[in-house]
Amino acid sequence: MDNFDDPILLPQSLEFDKPFISxxxxxxxxxxxxxxxxxxxxxxxxxxxxxxxxxxxxxxxxxxxxxxxxxxxxxxxxxxxxxxxxxxxxDNELTKILFQQFTDIEAHFKNITAYYVSQHFGVNNYYPDDRDNPSHSHNSEVKSYLDISFYPNQSSSSLNILHCLSLKSPDNPTKIYRKSRNHIPPWILFSNAYLGTMNRYFLILPNHIKDEILDEILKPTLISSAQALGLDIHSIFFDGMELLREFRNCIAHGSRTYLFQSNKHFLPNKLQKLVSPDSNILTSKKEYSQGVGKNDLYAIIIWLFLFTSSKPEADLLLKTFNSFFDEVNNLLTDDPSNYDNSFFKTSKLPINILERLQNLISSYHQ
Incomplete structure (x- = not known):
């Protein structure tokens, strides 16, 4: 009879780079x-x-x-x-702060998008040849809000993904609606869609619907300033949401949040001109050229404040970061690297970040 208390000895015919170490x-x-x-x-x-x-x-x-x-x-x-x-x-405390903000922004974005898509394109998700299309029993065709005709001259890839999700998603509430209702409205379907899919879907929406969505999410002064400078606020918003998505994925995979940088999406340097005539309110040209506030932690923090809808909301967010940076200074006081605020230096955060964010709030929510 085997003795289960005996150690199991594995044959080691190969020298592994990372062997077991007690x-x-x-x-x-x-x-x-x-x-x-x-x-x-x-x-x-x-x-x-x-x-x-x-x-x-x-x-x-x-x-x-x-x-x-x-x-x-x-x-x-x-x-x-x-x-x-x-x-x-x-870093774990930082991820908690960011993830909560990301979750709220994503929910807001999906809800507002669903509202205006429903208003303009209706609530039927089914295509004419879908088996469960309610139009089959009424001898009439109710166009789907995912019908390509609503999105002229655009790619259908995100529409196909959303349509497939409506037919096959194993997740609630879409699954429940598919079984118990005769359609799946946008506010239900979008809740189960990946943020990347929703971002790409946003890009193919008609411009007037994009404008209605951004009017709810961004400050009107930011949008009007972008128009005055000839900047495409739709593309800028898309990059901001993609930056948010990449940071969220970094968190989900347990990677180091404070060091993460995007390789594809960034915060345009001109964006600070949309916030304030003072070009140095967020970053100087030299800092930006070094990557500070471009595609790093500082960039996503700036975006979080641009997504705030009111000064009290922004002030509360600033208070949260104030507490976090106090903790940084308290826990890393004895940092042996022998220079102050090494956390800030490594993560490319300005040492006076709180002062800059306060100036951003004052200008953005004046």
Whole structure:
């Protein structure tokens, strides 16, 4: 009879790049690289590795603490395990703030889009040859709001995706409506659609419907300023929503939020002219040329404030970030990299970001 208490020995005929390493050996590796542990922090580190994993905590957040002068991987003098884990904690707090904002913005965007699509194109999702089309029983054809004729000279890819979703989505509330109602209205279908699909759908909408949607989401002064400068506010909005989507996907995959940058979508430098005549209210030309406020964390934070509908809402958001940056300063006070606000430097956030955001609020919601 097998003894299930005996260890299982696996044949190791191949030398793997990343073999199994016990928690004790993981700690010894960090010590050899110069990381400082006391008796209590060693036990705490074991607990953290069991809960979150060595790779996620160490490989994800030790960037600030590496010694750039060392050929081998070494940490700066004085680096403690708590320093690296504190950065992990901060990034997780940041993701919570951002994700809640992303969720609210996405819901607003989908609801407003559904409202105006319903108003102009109706509430029937079915094509004439769909089996469940209610028109079949009335000997008349009710055009679908996804009919390509409503979107002249546009690609049908997002329409096909939405139509397929209406027929096959396994998720509620679309599934419930498909089984218990004779149609699936836009406000139901869009709630189950991916944000990327909705963004591409927005692009093919007639301009007058796009304008109605943006009138509800963005400040009128932003839209009128864009027109005065000859900028395409529809494309700018699309890039902003895509930047939001990419950051949200970064969060969903457990990547480092504070270091994320988009490769495709960005916040136009001219956009600050739409907010205020003061061209340096958000970023200087030099900062922008270095990527500050272009496609990084600062850029998505600016977008969050541009999506605020009122000054009280913007003030509340600023208060949230104020608390977060206080926590950054408190937890990283003993940062061994020997310069102030290394979190800000690495994430390309201006050290005076709160002052800049306050100026943005004052100008945008005046």
């Amino acid at each position: 928690f004790d050996l993981q700690l010894e590796r960090l010590k050899r690289r110069g990381m400082i542990f006391d008796e209590d922090s060693e036990e705490y580190a074991r607990y953290i590795f069991k809960k979150y994993g060595y790779y996620r905590v160490i490989n994800g957040y030790d960037t600030l603490f590496k010694d750039p002068s060392s050929i081998e991987k070494k940490y700066l003098e004085g680096t403690r395990f708590e320093d690296v884990f504190n950065l992990f904690i901060l």
